[in-house]
Amino acid sequence: MSATRVAVVTGSNKGIGLSIVKALCSQFQGDVILTSRDEKNGKTACSTLNELGLSPKFHQLDITDKESVKRLAEHLKTQYGGLDLLVNNAGLAYKVASTAPPEEKARVTVGVNFFGTLDVCHQLFPLLRPSGRVVHVASQSGLLRRIKNVELESKLSSATLAEDELVQLAHSYIKEVVEAGEGGKPKNWPHDSAYSVSKALMIALAKVQARDLASQRPGDKICINACCPGYVCTDMTSHKGPLTPDQGAETPVMLSLLPDASPTGDFYYLKKVIEW
Numbered sequence: 001m002s003a004t005r006v007a008v009v010t011g012s013n014k015g016i017g018l019s020i021v022k023a024l025c026s027q028f029q030g031d032v033i034l035t036s037r038d039e040k041n042g043k044t045a046c047s048t049l050n051e052l053g054l055s056p057k058f059h060q061l062d063i064t065d066k067e068s069v070k071r072l073a074e075h076l077k078t079q080y081g082g083l084d085l086l087v088n089n090a091g092l093a094y095k096v097a098s099t100a101p102p103e104e105k106a107r108v109t110v111g112v113n114f115f116g117t118l119d120v121c122h123q124l125f126p127l128l129r130p131s132g133r134v135v136h137v138a139s140q141s142g143l144l145r146r147i148k149n150v151e152l153e154s155k156l157s158s159a160t161l162a163e164d165e166l167v168q169l170a171h172s173y174i175k176e177v178v179e180a181g182e183g184g185k186p187k188n189w190p191h192d193s194a195y196s197v198s199k200a201l202m203i204a205l206a207k208v209q210a211r212d213l214a215s216q217r218p219g220d221k222i223c224i225n226a227c228c229p230g231y232v233c234t235d236m237t238s239h240k241g242p243l244t245p246d247q248g249a250e251t252p253v254m255l256s257l258l259p260d261a262s263p264t265g266d267f268y269y270l271k272k273v274i275e276w
């Protein structure tokens with residue numbers, strides 16, 4: 001076991017995640033672990049950074065596979081004895097033109113973006129060192145007003161919302177989509193975007209976790225924030241966003257390197273706190 005500082009970036013074989021690893025390799029003091037659900041893609045991504053003179057480490061990670069997350073947790077525990085930075089960047093979005101059934105879109109999108117991120121947090125938070133940083137790469141698509149239901153918006157943003165209540169809300173969304181069926185509308189949740197719902201849930205999660213950690217670990221200086229990287233040219237946006245992946249990485253990297261006593265539980269867009 002070593003006392004070397006260590007950072008983990010999920011879904012970092014391409015896009016914004018790869019740019020986050022690239023920036024952290026020169027700005028984070030410690031090892032930076034590039035993770036990918038596909039080992040070959042991850043190792044290829046590491047090689048492209050090696051060619052730039054950077055030396056990320058590699059570890060396989062599928063955030064929806066509990067055993068894969070467990071293997072990463074074990075690796076961090078034995079090799080580093082802790083974790084200093086976790087960037088929850090892995091995510092997916094169905095294309096607008098996708099004809100997949102709404103039930104599938106809801107299950108898979110919320111399954112990866114919210115439940116996958118939540119499982120990574122459950123398994124890795126016990127390893128967070130006292131000055132740990134956590135960044136959830138969410139989106140402006142998850143702005144509260146897009147929920148378009150006053151009661152739900154108030155539940156999601158409640159200062160007393162507990163994590164298990166948030167999990168129940170996520171399940172209630174999927175249940176409503178299933179009950180509505182093809183062409184139907186969920187009773188309370190928006191019908192047009194599983195992605196927006198998944199990102200709203202991620203932002204709510206950052207706020208709940210920031211409160212929980214502050215009360216469970218008083219005296220520690222852990223900061224957990226969510227952010228939108230902007231509209232970025234990646235596979236996810238079919239390369240339509242105006243920002244480069246390196247520009248998209250700027251906000252998550254800034255939050256990764258926040259000094260102690262920085263705010264926690266906030267939502268950032270283009271390096272500034274914005275109202276959720």
Ligand SMILES: NC(=O)c1ccc[n+]([C@@H]2O[C@H](COP(=O)([O-])OP(=O)(O)OC[C@H]3O[C@@H](n4cnc5c(N)ncnc54)[C@H](OP(=O)(O)O)[C@@H]3O)[C@@H](O)[C@H]2O)c1
Binds near residue numbers: 011090228233234
């Ligand atoms: N691009 C934008 O304009 C934009 C705007 C707002 C927010 N975001 C957010 O920024 C993050 C990065 O997006 P991006 O634009 O860089 O997209 P991207 O190029 O599609 O990259 C997504 C990454 O997530 C990985 N991933 C997907 N499911 C995974 C799983 N189950 N386990 C582990 N990794 C998984 C992908 O791996 P594979 O290569 O194996 O699929 C890939 O490495 C996402 O959370 C996205 O929602 C992006």
